[in-house]
Amino acid sequence: MWRRNSLSLASKLARLSSNPSPFILLRTSHHHAPLSRSNSTNPGSTSPADPVTWSQSRPDVRFIATRAACDAAVDLPPAAAASTSVGKGKEVAELVKHYSRCYWELSKARLSMLVVATSGTGYILGSGSSIDYLGLCCTCAGTMMVAAAANSLNQVFEVKNDAMMNRTRLRPLPSGRITRPHAVMWASSMGLAGTALLACETNMLAAGLAASNLVLYAFVYTPLKQIHPVNTWVGAIVGAIPPLLGWVAASGQISLNSMVLPAALYFWQLPHFMALAYLCRKDYADGGFKMFSLADPSGYRTAWVALRNCLYLLPLGYLAYDWGIASGWFCMESTLLALAISSTAGLFLVNRTTKNARRMFHASLLYLPVFMSGLLVHRHYDSELSLAVENSNQLAESTLSSSLDGELTESSPPRKNRRPAPSRAPVAYASVAPFPFLPAPYVSN
Known part of the structure; x- marks a missing residue:
């Protein structure tokens, strides 16, 4: 009899596990047995792969659960867990790749790198005999961020125009691969970060040139393209500012010498x-x-x-x-x-x-x-000329200091390594x- 009951229970469980119905109905008894007709005294001895979830409850309480929930309660084997994590990793990688591509195209990265090259050249020319490579890297990074922001805002304002042109209709905004608010947030963050970097690591004059160039490109040149052909000459001014920015970042001032490379760019x-x-x-x-x-x-x-x-x-x-x-x-x-x-x-x-x-x-x-x-x-x-000018300035300062102290003496001849600038x-x-x-x-x- 006990064996017949056990076989009957096994057959019922087999039918339950193969039942396509999404619900499983279990009825518990006063003795907290999993099934009232079973004579088993150890419900916890069931196999982990058993789809039935054993639970203890009050008498005559029905527990309804979906098959998906029951399956979720079962521990996945290591191979299945690894495949799930690999799938999630692929999804994240695809998402990163998608947005990286969108940001690359919004920033017009190749054009921005050309702007960075002109800015870096200006920095080296304005550095004299010694180059601060950390300052050069910060200048290039700040210029890249501001250029990316300007190009992104340019595309934000020209979505409809780009959609009508063959060479621009596949850009991120006209093609719908990214939303306009997302592009505005990207441009704003890049513009603020680039200007702040230039202000902190170089000087305020360079940061001011970067911010003014961003405004000139995005809010003057861009709308002028749909109004008057003079936009080309305004755009030439925009392109001439980055080498001047680099010179100013290195030297801290605008001089006549600093105008050669900007003139060439214009x-x-x-x-x-x-x-x-x-x-x-x-x-x-x-x-x-x-x-x-x-x-x-x-x-x-x-x-x-x-x-x-x-x-x-x-x-x-x-x-x-x-x-x-x-x-x-x-x-x-x-x-x-x-x-x-x-x-x-x-x-x-x-x-x-x-x-x-x-x-x-x-x-x-x-x-x-x-x-x-x-x-x-x-x-x-000309290092010799620079040294002569520096030494002559030091000599003039020392002479002025001695005269202020009341010492009426003539200027002593400079030392051998000090000579006035010719x-x-x-x-x-x-x-x-x-x-x-x-x-x-x-x-x-």
């Missing part, structure tokens, strides 16, 4: 962008942007603007040489570079075709990195005229 951007605007005229028209090339069907005025600004690049090498920033080799290299890009602009002016516009665009892409590299390789720092004319550092049409170098008596 004049370079116009032929670069005129070529791009000519090549993408249909896209800009579809997007509703008022570009200079759209009001010039023949491309004649567009080509003239490009050629004129290429010619403005010619004297920059001599100015860098004249003001003591770079050596005479850079003067020659810079002139050759300017002549090369001017020749492509001249070809575009003579024959305004897509091929010649693309050739000028590629020449502009080559010009800037070669120009900055040459400026860094041939940068010049008198210099405006052509201060020229030693050899690089070309016959340049003025002769100044020779002091």
Whole structure:
């Protein structure tokens, strides 16, 4: 009899476990047995894999549970737990990859890295003989953050325009891969963090230049693109500020020497962008942007603007040489570079075709990195002159201090390693005229 009851219980449990119904109904007895018809005295001896959850309750109380809940109460085997954790890890990795890609595209990372390169070059040029590499890294990081914020805000304001252009319709905002409030939060956090980093690690003047450039790009240049073609010249000013920011971050001041690289960036951007605007005229028209090339069907005025600004690049090498920033080799290299890009602009002016516009665009892409590299390789720092000026200032301070103390003595001759700075004319550092049409170098008596 006991064996027949046991077999009957086993068959019932088998039917319960194979029952597709989502509910399991158990009835307990006064003796807290799992089933009233079972003669088993040890409910806890059931197998852990048994889907029935044993419980003790008051008499005649029904307990209803879903099969999913019962399954959740059962411990997963190690292999299943490992596969679950791997699945969750893949989901997190995919989420991180998605948002990283969105942030990369919102920031226009390659354009932002070009901005960082100009800022870093300006920092090195403004550092003199010794470079603070920690300050250089902080300047580059702060510039990258501010540039990313400006580019992100630019896309926030131009979602509808980007959606109508073939080359921009797959960006994160027009394609719906990220929401506009999310993009605004990203841009705001990057802008504030970058400006704060520059203010804390460099100086307030550099932070002010970064913040003003962010405002100029996002809130002046961006809306102007839909109003007037002058937006191109405003955008050129925006591109010229980062190298000045780097110089200011290193030296703490704006000087005449600091204007060479910003001037190169300003004049370079116009032929670069005129070529791009000519090549993408249909896209800009579809997007509703008022570009200079759209009001010039023949491309004649567009080509003239490009050629004129290429010619403005010619004297920059001599100015860098004249003001003591770079050596005479850079003067020659810079002139050759300017002549090369001017020749492509001249070809575009003579024959305004897509091929010649693309050739000028590629020449502009080559010009800037070669120009900055040459400026860094041939940068010049007159350490003797700097030492003489520093020592003469120290001598003047000591003389003034002694006169204030009532000691009426003549200035003592400087020591051997102290000599006053020589008198210099405006052509201060020229030693050899690089070309016959340049003025002769100044020779002091």
